[in-house]
Amino acid sequence: MSTLRELLERFKVEAGILSDLAAAADLLSWDQDTYMPAGAASGRGQQLATIHSLLHARITDDRMVDLLADLEASDLDPRGADRAMVREARRVADRAKLVPARLVEELAKRTSSARVAWSQARSENRFELFAPELAAVFELKREEADAVGRGGPRYDALIDEFEPGATVAGIKELFDPLRAEQVALLESIAATGVQHSDAVLKRNYPVSTQRELCRATAASFGYDFEHGRLDETLHPFAIAIGATDVRITTRYDENFLNTALFGTMHEAGHAMYEQGIAPEYRRTPLGHGASLGVHESQSRLWENLVGRSLPYWEGAFPALRAAFPSQLAGVALRDFYAAANRVENSLIRVEADEVSYNLHILVRFELELALLDGDLAVADLPDAWNERYRDYLGVTPPSDALGCLQDIHWAVGLIGYFPTYAIGNLVSAQLFEAAKAATPTLEDDIRAGDFSGLLAWLRENVQRHGSRYRPAELLVAATGKGLTAAPYLAYLRGKYSDLYGLR
């Protein structure tokens, strides 16, 4: 009979191995998107498949499962970090054990072919090429939900992978009033007839200067280049290759300043979260962010609550103008700020402003739920999509390519993932409100380019905990209340009333 100490020791050794293997996979993946020569693609796919299958084998190995059971039956302090490690390991192990190998394989094959079909359907604007693949993906995801679910709604079983503890009931309760409020705000902005131009952002901004600007901006926020780096990829991302190596990427558009600048702020926000996790959680199941929603709260907070705020640009605009003197000659701070926050009834999620963004998410959430539950047939998706865009966003997609074919998520099996984007927005405002309450000088600090107080508050209340607490617990501890849309709606109303002269 092993002592508790021995059990924990064995558990942590194994967790360290899993973490190092995952780091190797993450580096293979980062390299694939950055520096890998083109001809290595298929070999790289094989290497990634091997490492992932080794990870799966170790996670589902009987010795690991027995070890978890022993630890769960032990007298581990139920509120201690070690117990939380066991909880997180159990969550991952259950998912890995409960989804049959056959289903994993079918999902891999199907999402691979669906991805190809989606890409072709989008470029040819022919939804019917994608429809049968999409139906098959949803069918497999229903099977997956049945395999891992505990008898509740299928959607709950899927979202739990991305947002532990979230439920479809809770999300609906949150999103229903949110929809009404954001639709109303968007309509009242449209009713003013005010149109801020963003032409100033679409001048020629040489990439080399943008590159320096992005580096300097990320560093000023507190992103640690000693433990990270910034590279260029087609699709920007943040990735932790172990706890002490958290890299970000961005994409430069010579004729649009936003892409790289706000994109870098966003990815730096994700990366600073991982960089802020307590060293004692390294190489353990607690060494990552608590959920995708909490992760997105960090990226959106730096991108929007800080990076698109008036105080920030009051401080940062002179340096920006010095970097791009001809592009910004004669541009007033206030006009730049309005351009960076221009609201429009947008078709495309990834280009959406703050007022519209969540509405894009709500459309997806409602439709994927209906598809999963069988309340909507795949063939009816384009009409349902377009109807909701008309109702919520005031626009009708002129084509499915600019409509229900715009995102890759469903094709690759990410069902129950979209809500985490909206949750991230809500959490970002809720945290920012709490940080402001705790730090009365916060706006002045931001204006002065001093983000250390804000980062310290986030480190203390969110980042250092990693996955120690479930998202809901974490939020209550940090802000004194559960997830609520009120701070985000108040933030939007305040900011956009000012920008658009609303009552």
Next chain:
Amino acid sequence: MSTLRELLERFKVEAGILSDLAAAADLLSWDQDTYMPAGAASGRGQQLATIHSLLHARITDDRMVDLLADLEASDLDPRGADRAMVREARRVADRAKLVPARLVEELAKRTSSARVAWSQARSENRFELFAPELAAVFELKREEADAVGRGGPRYDALIDEFEPGATVAGIKELFDPLRAEQVALLESIAATGVQHSDAVLKRNYPVSTQRELCRATAASFGYDFEHGRLDETLHPFAIAIGATDVRITTRYDENFLNTALFGTMHEAGHAMYEQGIAPEYRRTPLGHGASLGVHESQSRLWENLVGRSLPYWEGAFPALRAAFPSQLAGVALRDFYAAANRVENSLIRVEADEVSYNLHILVRFELELALLDGDLAVADLPDAWNERYRDYLGVTPPSDALGCLQDIHWAVGLIGYFPTYAIGNLVSAQLFEAAKAATPTLEDDIRAGDFSGLLAWLRENVQRHGSRYRPAELLVAATGKGLTAAPYLAYLRGKYSDLYGLR
């Protein structure tokens, strides 16, 4: 009872996993030297240790050992590729099994501390700081030799890891006449009093142009950038991250053209070998070069037999002059060629010309053999080193830092490794002679910048075979004879008689 087919299938699946894991370790290592942020060093060390220990565990696992035994007892065609795969897997498994875990750990610790001591001893020119560490490394390597050896000389057990089949007796037989001949040649060059200046190579060569030159040169030789890339590191190397991704690095010195240019040729030579291995050997134990000596033959062939030859520069010099018009204004081809092949009685191995290079190796071979066998005490190493440098190379190191402390190899436990450098030189000339015999237009082709015939010959006779044949077999098949110094000596005599006006 499994059929042979089933045994082979299981063996190849496992070999593929080992190969993918090794590729992950290789990428972690490449990244460590190229793009990894500084603060990630200790985490990266841990990740590499984990992957290497997973590899070790799989290689020595009873199932793998039983599988090898079953395959060895089977009626596999003794001359087929599958049998060669089993042979190579056995070689690696035996080494891994026979060295006790305790010794592996002690070697890791000791070479780590010895490396630090070596670095300090070299920078402070205090051999006594390194001496006890070096003695401890040799003691552990004696233990390793006893663990893996089959009763022959200890040195044989160590060199077999790098040069399968090589023995101390065979090396002595090869090196003894070589020493006499190369010493005599060096002396007769010195006796002419001729001194070619290499000042022209030490002008200012902007790095950006050097970078383009190196890329173009490697590509012209046949290095495939679709399956590789060229980066910068302090210590240049070539590394295969799987068969379809063979990367090289170089180092640029703005005030010395040789470092990057000939260095890139050298690493490209290594990399083209790996790129030339038959696709059917990918992810098998045959998917790497046959030995370090054969590998070095490929790098030295491209660097020296091609890259430092008169025909090559007759073809390439005009383009070089166009790239560096001011640096090479008024420089005659013949003077450039003489500069690139300037002979001097050199102290430092890595800067040595072709006439001296093997003598540097012979010193190390003789001394490491004497140290291993206990015929030389570590305390007496500096004197023994200096005496040999005086006798063979006509120079006396003014300090141990420029003498026996110049190389890192012994500190990190590489005993029995140095001879492969000299073997590589000999093999390069023996192969080049055979390629010339098979391709009468070879020199004209090189002059015309057409290296495809040479590369095709090397692909056919050396590269495609990977580790299919032991080095000795490979050489006989490719050149009709076993390893001999004659072609290399004839090459040196011919080239340097011309350059220095010898009889």
